[in-house]
Amino acid sequence: MENKNLHRAIFVWVSICRFLLAGVFIFSGFIKANDPYGTAYKIQDYLEAWGLSQMLPDVFPYLGAMVMGVFEFALGFYMLFGIHRRIAPTLMLIVMSFMTPLTLWLAISNPISDCGCFGDAVVLTNWQTFGKNIVLLIAAITVFKWRKTGIVKLVSEKVDWLVALYGVVFIILYTLYCIRELPVFDFRPYHIGADIRKGMEIPEGEKPTTYETTFIYAKNGVEKEFTIDNFPSDSTWTFVDSKTRIKEKGYEPPIHDFSIISQEDGTDLTDTVLDDENYTFLLVAPYLKKADDSGIDLINEVYDYSVEHGYRFLCLTASPDEDIAIWQDNTGAEYPFALTDEITLKTIIRSNPGLVLLKKGVVINKWSNNQLPDEYELNAPLDKLSIGTLNQKTVSHKLAEVLGWFAGPLLFLTLCDLAWLKWHKRKKKKEEEQTEN
Structure with a gap:
């Protein structure tokens, strides 16, 4: 027992x-x-x-x-x-x-x-x-x-x-x-339906993380660290490096590094874009040198459409001016460019380039370079089109779809295989009976 x-x-x-x-x-x-x-x-x-x-x-x-x-x-x-x-x-x-x-x-x-x-x-x-x-x-x-x-x-x-x-x-x-395409399940803070402005805020009562930056200077071959409070006044010290560390860990908002700086004149466009009551198209291309230009005709069509309907259109990149100029020459791009942190761009959308539609800081839609809307989809103002309306599927809904696509064919193939085995067994049995007779 x-x-x-x-x-x-x-x-x-x-x-x-x-x-x-x-x-x-x-x-x-x-x-x-x-x-x-x-x-x-x-x-x-x-x-x-x-x-x-x-x-x-x-x-x-x-x-x-x-x-x-x-x-x-x-x-x-x-x-x-x-x-x-x-x-x-x-x-x-x-x-x-x-x-x-x-x-x-x-x-x-x-x-x-x-x-x-x-x-x-x-x-x-x-x-x-x-x-x-x-x-x-x-x-x-x-x-x-x-x-x-x-x-x-x-x-x-x-x-x-x-x-x-x-x-x-x-x-x-x-x-x-x-x-x-794009990830079916988007767990990043820039998913469809996300409010970027809210994602940057610190809830009431929460303390933000505080950082301390130390500056390393050298003099007579000796390196020394300084803080902003005891910065060296002696001009003979030469800058070597700087380090930033967390002084006190606090609440860190999901979005803490989103900023848009005009490539043309250095103007900060972050608030302008996030507060805009109208639609904004953001063409996201972290590296223009490595960006896929196969959909450039559709991108230019979307830009022409945005100009026609009075929507803002910006290309966000972390590329240097030289790469931007080459992209403009090769693609005939007439849209303005803005600079954003490379990691932020790769977090916003998993495509280089990818297209994001915003309205008052809310992510309305996203397209990879292989999904870009064409002239047949952009045949009216965005507020009259389904692609301009927030239609966020829940995680449960997406999970049910994926499970359906997985289990459905598997069940069908399994039944087909069992039916074939059954038919083959009957056929073999008949042949044996005929041989015996």
Whole structure:
């Protein structure tokens, strides 16, 4: 009896660990597939922290982001359904054996603010990530130890190959869709429906984070740090560098670095754009040198449309004047340019270039370079068009759509495969009967 209870307890514990690992890996892989560019930016942060960014090709972070998303999702998917019961637990144990010490190093040295495991959906501190990985490592060891007897398949042997293949194909196609279009789930502070002005405000009663900047000056080969309060009056000191650190941690608004500076005369246009009662088109292109110009005709059409209807149109970039001039020469761009922080631009929209529609600081719509509206969509003033009206789908609505697109074809293919197996079995039985007669 004791033996039976022990086996039951082990089975329950292995099942808890199994489904915990499956859920975390599926979620982590799906989030990476949903926002491949965001994952690529985080990989770039890692490479810079390790001093490898200059040694690898520019395409490496983007390929790495795709592979990570597909790999994690597939492992979690296999673990969930009990497919590849030897390979999946082994690979999970290898992954967690590598990630756990890596996140310990991140927690101690803190080269980047967060590991980016779950993108912008769930942001964990480095110490929280390390704690999470300790739990997952224990779960991975448990599942690996009892992988032969403790994992029960949720699908039959007849269709497990189909389910395994479908899971991989689905996440690859989903990743490619999010690269070509935009992330289906937008967890950033500039999502459709977001009020940028409110995102910059500090709630009443909250204290802002205070910073202290120290200036490093040198004199006679000796470097010394000064604050703004004890700034050196002796002109023989020469400036070397400056450092900014957090003096007192407080509330940090979701949007804290949004500003628009006119490239032409240096005028601050931030309040002008955010307070505008009319529509504003923002063409967002962090790097004009690397921007995709395949949709330039549509961009110029949108600009002509905005001029015709009295809407503001600005191209926001972090590019130098030289790159702006080259872009103007190559594309015939007549719209004005403004300067915005590079990281902010990459956060606003995952496309270079991408188009954002604002009205009084609220994000009304977004388009990637592959989704730009054409003359057939822009056939009336924006307030009379669906694309000019805020139509924000809830996360639940989007989740239901994605689950439908996932489960529907999977169920159909599974039924087709079972029907084919049944037909093949009947055919074989008939042939055997005819042979006997």
